[in-house]
Amino acid sequence: CIGYLTIPVFLAGKIEVFVKKLGSKGGAGTTGIIAIAAVIGCYAYVDAPYLIALNAGTVAMIVGFLAMLILQSIQVKFKQEWLNAWGMIIAMFVGMGAAKVRDLFKQANEKAPCIVFIDEIDAIGKKRDGQMAGGNDEREQTLNQLLTEMDGFEGNNGVIILAATNRPESLDPALTRPGRFDRRVPVELPDLEGREAILKVHAKKVQLSDDVDFHTIARMASGASGAELANIVNEAALRAVRDNREVVTEADLEESIEVVIAGYQKKNAVLSDQEKKVVAYHEIGHALVAAMQTHSAPVQKITIIPRTSGALGYTMQVEQGDKYLLTKQELENKIATFTGGRAAEEVVFGEITTGASNDIEQATKIARAMITRYGMSDDFDMVAMETVTNQYLGGDASLACSADTQNEIDRKVVELVKREHEKAKKILLDNRQKLDELSNYLYEKETITGDEFMAILNGEAKKETNTETKIESGAEKKEADADEQTI
Numbered sequence: 001c002i003g004y005l006t007i008p009v010f011l012a013g014k015i016e017v018f019v020k021k022l023g024s025k026g027g028a029g030t031t032g033i034i035a036i037a038a039v040i041g042c043y044a045y046v047d048a049p050y051l052i053a054l055n056a057g058t059v060a061m062i063v064g065f066l067a068m069l070i071l072q073s074i075q076v077k078f079k080q081e082w083l084n085a086w087g088m089i090i091a092m093f094v095g096m097g098a099a100k101v102r103d104l105f106k107q108a109n110e111k112a113p114c115i116v117f118i119d120e121i122d123a124i125g126k127k128r129d130g131q132m133a134g135g136n137d138e139r140e141q142t143l144n145q146l147l148t149e150m151d152g153f154e155g156n157n158g159v160i161i162l163a164a165t166n167r168p169e170s171l172d173p174a175l176t177r178p179g180r181f182d183r184r185v186p187v188e189l190p191d192l193e194g195r196e197a198i199l200k201v202h203a204k205k206v207q208l209s210d211d212v213d214f215h216t217i218a219r220m221a222s223g224a225s226g227a228e229l230a231n232i233v234n235e236a237a238l239r240a241v242r243d244n245r246e247v248v249t250e251a252d253l254e255e256s257i258e259v260v261i262a263g264y265q266k267k268n269a270v271l272s273d274q275e276k277k278v279v280a281y282h283e284i285g286h287a288l289v290a291a292m293q294t295h296s297a298p299v300q301k302i303t304i305i306p307r308t309s310g311a312l313g314y315t316m317q318v319e320q321g322d323k324y325l326l327t328k329q330e331l332e333n334k335i336a337t338f339t340g341g342r343a344a345e346e347v348v349f350g351e352i353t354t355g356a357s358n359d360i361e362q363a364t365k366i367a368r369a370m371i372t373r374y375g376m377s378d379d380f381d382m383v384a385m386e387t388v389t390n391q392y393l394g395g396d397a398s399l400a401c402s403a404d405t406q407n408e409i410d411r412k413v414v415e416l417v418k419r420e421h422e423k424a425k426k427i428l429l430d431n432r433q434k435l436d437e438l439s440n441y442l443y444e445k446e447t448i449t450g451d452e453f454m455a456i457l458n459g460e461a462k463k464e465t466n467t468e469t470k471i472e473s474g475a476e477k478k479e480a481d482a483d484e485q486t487i
């Protein structure tokens with residue numbers, strides 16, 4: 001950058017000479033100017049040390065830039081002619097995309113039957129919104145060419161055009177109208193069955209032991225994408241090799257899911273005794289609140305081994321099947337479960353730690369979505385306060401309401417999370433004895449399975465839960481829950 005800016009100053013003395021010479025010959029025209037530019041270019045290339053590292057293309061651009069600067073500063077009479085030449089240069093570079101599209105379709109028609117696949121089509125197919133200045137926009141020309149070519153198709157000439165994008169909503173409507181890209185195939189995250197099938201495909205490349213149950217693995221990897229599933233199989237294979245084993249076991253796959261979710265085990269992290277205790281109570285807090293609520297998924301595994309992601313421990317909940325609809329109650333229970341960790345710290349130690357930051361984030365996200373997008377607050381009824389703008393890339397949401405309403409939303413989010421936090425605290429207080437028992441067990445063992453957790457929870461607590469739940473609302477409901485837990 002510095003080179004770019006200093007060259008005109010550096011050359012100022014010499015330029016005058018050239019211009020004077022040109023002036024004496026009189027009316028040399030555009031060719032003369034280009035000649036000047038070339039000479040200056042050579043001069044700059046040889047004399048200015050900082051230019052030598054640049055490639056020829058950059059030098060050519062700098063030459064052009066220089067020439068324009070000179071022309072502007074000395075106001076040569078044939079400025080207009082030069083600008084025309086300048087326009088020609090732009091025309092030479094712009095339109096490359098359009099030419100490529102033309103060429104592509106020419107080839108496709110020659111080679112038909114064939115498939116043309118355009119990846120990341122949003123790069124050229126973005127909505128034409130008129131924000132780009134001038135009609136010379138490269139992207140727009142390319143898009144126009146694409147549209148024209150697609151219109152020239154007969155129904156049966158054997159060329160199929162496929163395109164992929166993560167941002168279908170940003171495409172130009174002209175691209176997606178009937179006759180052009182008129183069929184859509186959404187590729188969502190795989191469901192349970194899909195995950196199982198994908199795992200099997202990737203697992204063909206590795207040797208498996210007989211104990212591998214892809215159904216369980218697929219259930220544990222809830223929400224994983226195809227690429228993540230491939231990664232899980234790969235991690236499992238690496239783990240087997242590290243252990244000098246010939247085959248990949250179920251344990252390898254389970255561990256690799258945790259690696260993908262939470263990072264590697266941090267074997268050298270040494271927590272103090274007190275910290276370890278806090279983490280154990282925190283994680284049991286989550287699990288206990290989850291288990292005590294009617295609709296929460298059972299716990300698969302709880303561990304307090306630190307991970308490279310920064311997690312000091314975590315509770316893995318596993319859904320029995322894929323859920324496509326969540327009820328209001330289920331969402332509220334989820335929030336309560338997220339607050340359960342902090343609640344346990346409060347109940348047991350009367351002190352709070354920084355460990356709950358991720359929980360807080362998640363709980364807030366759910367609470368916010370319930371109020372702004374799912375119409376789950378009485379006051380707002382079925383009015384959308386937020387719209388999701390980027391469904392396939394993270395799903396950012398933008399607010400669509402007045403400042404007053406925003407305040408109201410914030411207040412409601414806080415209210416909702418607070419309510420669930422209180423509920424979680426109450427559940428833990430009511431089950432204080434179990435909380436201690438389970439936490440001590442986890443503290444000793446560091447990792448416990450869902451079955452162990454349930455065994456301790458149901459050991460002698462069955463009567464207890466039944467009597468306790470009567471204090472809460474709906475004794476009938478809770479009894480059904482207790483039955484479920486024994487299963």
Ligand code: ZN
Pocket residue numbers: 282286341342355356359
């Ligand atoms: Zn937590």
